[in-house]
Amino acid sequence: MTATVLIMAKAPEPGRVKTRLCPPLTQHEAAAVAAAALTDTLTAAGATPGVRRVLALSGDLDQALGATMIRSALAGFTVIAQRGVGLAERIVNAHLDSGPGPIFQVGMDTPQLTSELIMDAIRELQGGDGPDAVLGPAVDGGWWGLGLRHAEQVAPVGQVRMSTRDTGSDTLAALRAGGLRIGLLPALRDVDTIDDAAAVAAAAPGSRFADLVGTLTGPAAR
Template sequence: MTSTLTGGSSPQPQILLLAKAPVPGRVKTRLCPPCTPAQAARIAAASLADTLGTVSATTAGARVLVVDGRYPAPPGWTTLAQRGGPLSDRLASAFADTRTPRRPALLIGMDTPQLTPGLLGAALNLLGVADGPDAVLGPAADGGWWALGLRDPAHAEALRTVPTSTATTGRRTLAALRARGLRVHVLPHLRDVDTAADASTVAALCPPASRFASVVAAEIPAGAG
């Protein structure tokens, strides 16, 4: 059966930002080489900062930084430690640990600094309207996904059985959601940042004031990757 919320209007959707503290040697290791671990961490920090700024500029019912490690969230945010071992479990736990009655949730990562408040707001609006989809899914160019929104976050349990970081993760996630009877709206594809080539391509899509674009220009040689 399709899951829907009934009995009046639901609270404004919340945004969950799944992130890893930008510690050298623990983040963006696929940028090395050409980057050093310290350079990769600076790129990760800039990507996270831009994403935090985008989410802060987007109207939402709540904003939660679900973080691996320690990182200060901006004012108006809640910070929550990631829980679980494999990424699939940490994703499902992020939805479970922030779940509030009748409130939809949209989870994104820190690897798409080109994300705009307009695109993020459009995804939230789909979850917030009474006759909207049960879920929204943003496919990533590498086969994964950059966003998952659920009208009923309890359905995130489906993620625990989906292998992550593969070329079929996005497709399998979509299938798992539909197997639960959910109506899924597919969001625009975005490229996330894994390699130096990804970083350069994504930086070119960011606005001129982007911290990510500035740091990539400083840390990654032209043509690297």
């Protein structure tokens, strides 16, 4: 069965995304960073062969910075609206709306993501004796990637409190309590603070994200 790469994202509207980058960035600059991160993530998924591609979007792309750039990177994607109250419920619904599986979900906070990382996760899920789910831990205690053999296996995630330092371990525990065998992916750093942005830019040289962060935080930026 064809695997699906699912990207969960907010439209990069100023004041709505990456607000922890402010200061030192302005809300407009933070939204531009988010647009670059999202575009790089879409590009990585677009370069992954033999998969379906779905963007589950919150917000209005017409009001976003970089909308033309993002729309160009969306070639070959199906775009669906996020639905639900709270991030955990929206994640569950996005998997169910994108099923039947296998599904590998990422967000827009890891622009260093590569098609190779995506393919490694999908191979784990498609292997006959592989795990039921894969989880990519984030260095801040959250997670950057979640893969499931079957969409309905996402149900335990709905009970996890998101955006805490324990979200990664809590998600792992919830999936295991649901009877799933888990494979762990490499840990990545996601972009929340300006220090995160600089570190991730260094890990993704030549990307849109790295180029933009360099212009905003380099010696000549301010």
